[in-house]
Amino acid sequence: MDFFSVVLIGFSLAADAMTAAVCCGIRSSGRSLKLALMTAVLFASFQMMMPLLGWSIGKVGSNMAGKFEKYIAFGILLFFGIRMLWDARKSIHLPLGPIKVKELCLLAVATSMDALAIGMTLPAVSGALHPSAMAVTLIIIGSITFFLSFIGFFLGKKFHRFRSSYAATAGGCILSFLAFKTLFGG
16 A cells, blocks of 8 residues: 555545635634534545545446556546646635534535545555555545544634635645656556
8 A cells, every 4th residue: 555645645635625624614603613523523524435435436347447547547636636726716605604514514525526536546546455455545534634624624713714725726736646646656
């Protein structure tokens, strides 16, 4: 398992979740610790579940992908990297007021959709070929997402004007780097 790639994937996937958590922190009022924990747990849970689902889908289609796996991984990673860079040009704006659990769940799903597609490429990118390696990969991704979302929530509470595009730009650059690393690095 390529630990460096797994950590980079974790940070790049967590960028959207952190951005959304910052916005939740800006928007929230009252019970900060409870809401920060709930935000971080939901975001981390979905960031762990979606790659697992993508990995499962990828395992079924692995016989068809065969020797083209690294090219498929390159294409998917580059697509999402460029998309994150494109989306970084926009800022996330949430209306002020209390945050509901339903809204947090929708944000968690929305910020983890990229993780579904990335999950299909995890064996090629990270070397997570066996279920135990995949479990470690998911724990790393979830832990990074939890930590960054928790911190992001309080950054939003503290600063109220965080440039969400910076996190998305960093995530897009990391995914694009991983795309080329997968293509040329083996």
